[in-house]
Amino acid sequence: DDGSERAPLGNVAALFDAVPVQRVDPEAVTLEQRPDGAEPRGSITFPGGGLDSAQSVIRLFERADRSTFAHEAGHFFLEAFKQLSTDPQAPQGMLDDFRTINEYLGRAPEDTSEYTVDQQETWARSFEAYIMEGKAPSIALRPAFERFKSWLTRIYRQVVNLQVELSPEIRDVMDRMLATEEEIAL
Numbered sequence: 001d002d003g004s005e006r007a008p009l010g011n012v013a014a015l016f017d018a019v020p021v022q023r024v025d026p027e028a029v030t031l032e033q034r035p036d037g038a039e040p041r042g043s044i045t046f047p048g049g050g051l052d053s054a055q056s057v058i059r060l061f062e063r064a065d066r067s068t069f070a071h072e073a074g075h076f077f078l079e080a081f082k083q084l085s086t087d088p089q090a091p092q093g094m095l096d097d098f099r100t101i102n103e104y105l106g107r108a109p110e111d112t113s114e115y116t117v118d119q120q121e122t123w124a125r126s127f128e129a130y131i132m133e134g135k136a137p138s139i140a141l142r143p144a145f146e147r148f149k150s151w152l153t154r155i156y157r158q159v160v161n162l163q164v165e166l167s168p169e170i171r172d173v174m175d176r177m178l179a180t181e182e183e184i185a186l
Contacts, residue, residue: 066152078120
């Protein structure tokens with residue numbers, strides 16, 4: 001830490017531009033999208049020292065389909081949101097959303113421990129289901145959400161195949177992960 005103050009980030013999407021380019025940490029944690037125990041479609045590697053210590057790397061493998069990036073991005077958003085919400089400067093709304101996420105994943109509201117693989121996978125599938133609904137949280141994201149809905153609907157045919165049920169509260173949290181309150185209001 002160089003002692004400089006940083007402004008709190010408004011949402012998870014801002015982390016894409018905020019993280020400096022560095023090498024992947026040797027103590028990194030990798031999660032794979034491996035449906036039915038088959039060969040992996042994709043993976044995400046998190047740096048062992050936290051998201052601001054090195055790059056997170058998403059890999060798409062030969063078996064990747066149009067759901068793979070959204071699934072792996074879901075993992076990133078969960079980790080980034082946890083990191084942002086545990087910052088002492090985190091706004092109350094973010095703390096409330098963190099509690100909602102924890103409860104959705106079957107954790108104590110204030111739990112800041114590492115997520116289990118099952119919790120990570122539930123969240124990533126939930127993020128896919130959220131995108132598959134096609135309801136963009138902002139005008140700017142409408143074209144992307146329309147494309148994802150079309151792609152994911154062809155892959156899954158119905159959300160039940162993802163084995164998750166999104167509550168209105170989780171949809172709202174995911175909206176706020178991707179857009180500001182002002183963008184959502186528009």
